[in-house]
Amino acid sequence: MVDIRIIEVSPRDGLQNEALPVPTAQKLELIRGLVAAGIKEIEVSSFVSPKWIPQLGDIEDLWPMLSEGGLYSALVPNMKGLERAEGLGVERIAVFTAASDAFTLKNINMTVDQSLDIFRLIRAEHKGFMRGYVSTIFECPYAGLIEPKQVRKVVDQLFEIGVDEVSLGDTTGVGVPNEVRDLARELHGLDKQEIVWHFHDTRGTAIANVAAALELGYTAFDSSAAGLGGCPYAKGAGGNLATEDLVYFAHRMGLSSGIDLSALARASLSTLDCLGKLPSAKAQLAMLADE
Numbered sequence: 442m443v444d445i446r447i448i449e450v451s452p453r454d455g456l457q458n459e460a461l462p463v464p465t466a467q468k469l470e471l472i473r474g475l476v477a478a479g480i481k482e483i484e485v486s487s488f489v490s491p492k493w494i495p496q497l498g499d500i501e502d503l504w505p506m507l508s509e510g511g512l513y514s515a516l517v518p519n520m521k522g523l524e525r526a527e528g529l530g531v532e533r534i535a536v537f538t539a540a541s542d543a544f545t546l547k548n549i550n551m552t553v554d555q556s557l558d559i560f561r562l563i564r565a566e567h568k569g570f571m572r573g574y575v576s577t578i579f580e581c582p583y584a585g586l587i588e589p590k591q592v593r594k595v596v597d598q599l600f601e602i603g604v605d606e607v608s609l610g611d612t613t614g615v616g617v618p619n620e621v622r623d624l625a626r627e628l629h630g631l632d633k634q635e636i637v638w639h640f641h642d643t644r645g646t647a648i649a650n651v652a653a654a655l656e657l658g659y660t661a662f663d664s665s666a667a668g669l670g671g672c673p674y675a676k677g678a679g680g681n682l683a684t685e686d687l688v689y690f691a692h693r694m695g696l697s698s699g700i701d702l703s704a705l706a707r708a709s710l711s712t713l714d715c716l717g718k719l720p721s722a723k724a725q726l727a728m729l730a731d732e
């Protein structure tokens with residue numbers, strides 16, 4: 442048993458946002474490296490429209506090549522996506538909506554209610570694990586500030602539909618610990634084990650938000666190796682919380698993660714190289730400099 446559960450999202454949330462396409466073999470190398478570093482849960486791609494997100498259009502090639510040893514998942518936006526996922530025997534899926542209609546309309550061309558209707562149909566068909574994402578938990582780039590109540594409403598609807606966990610996304614990386622606490626207060630009565638926090642580090646506040654959530658008793662976090670990531674439908678949504686920063690912080694706080702930070706710091710290097718980027722996540726840089 443580990444003290445902190447980390448769900449790695451770089452192959453999906455990271456690579457969906459890159460202008461340069463990453464070859465399937467390179468994605469495979471990234472995922473292998475992450476598994477070798479001890480990461481269990483990895484969101485590897487999406488069954489979305491390749492016209493909308495061409496970067497992830499190779500999932501049919503990628504999925505069958507994944508090695509044993511990981512718990513892999515992928516995003517499913519609609520019944521067509523589910524059909525594709527079931528065709529490959531995918532057990533763990535994630536559906537995604539947001540706290541605001543303005544964002545879901547841009548992202549998946551549906552209102553929040555329309556998306557929930559579709560997720561109900563997906564839940565009826567899909568017997569395996571199902572995560573529900575709520576994006577824009579603090580602020581929507583189109584609709585402005587979001588009230589915690591709005592988030593709670595969507596979270597309740599997702600649990601009613603029967604998702605196994607909800608991931609709460611600060612899609613544009615605007616949040617600070619007070620906002621984490623305000624939202625957590627609104628989530629009273631829910632099982633903390635079934636809530637995952639998904640912070641972006643756009644403004645350098647992600648680790649402070651993790652610290653706030655940990656103090657409130659939450660132990661599950663999404664993060665992305667090398668801080669790769671963003672959202673194509675949220676301008677300025679810079680990198681995700683870097684997994685290296687999260688693992689360093691957790692270990693130094695005395696919490697076990699099951700992840701080898703040294704191996705993790707190296708796992709994304711060839712992918713960064715392929716994207717023409719240098720490492721920039723702080724704990725990754727420090728680890729590499731130490732070796």
Ligand code: COA
Pocket residue numbers: 457487488489490491493494518519521522523525537548549550672673674
């Ligand atoms: N996979 C592949 N193709 C899909 C698809 C899926 N899951 N869903 C729809 N399509 C295809 C349809 O077959 C149709 O193809 P055609 O034009 O060749 O007939 C076309 O896309 C339009 O279908 P429609 O149902 O009208 O979809 P849409 O245009 O309203 O788009 C989504 C809806 C959800 C498919 C699209 O918005 C999407 O993929 N968004 C990506 C969101 C995302 O990944 N964001 C980042 C993560 S937060």
Ligand code: ZN
Pocket residue numbers: 454610612639641670671672681
């Ligand atoms: Zn994200």
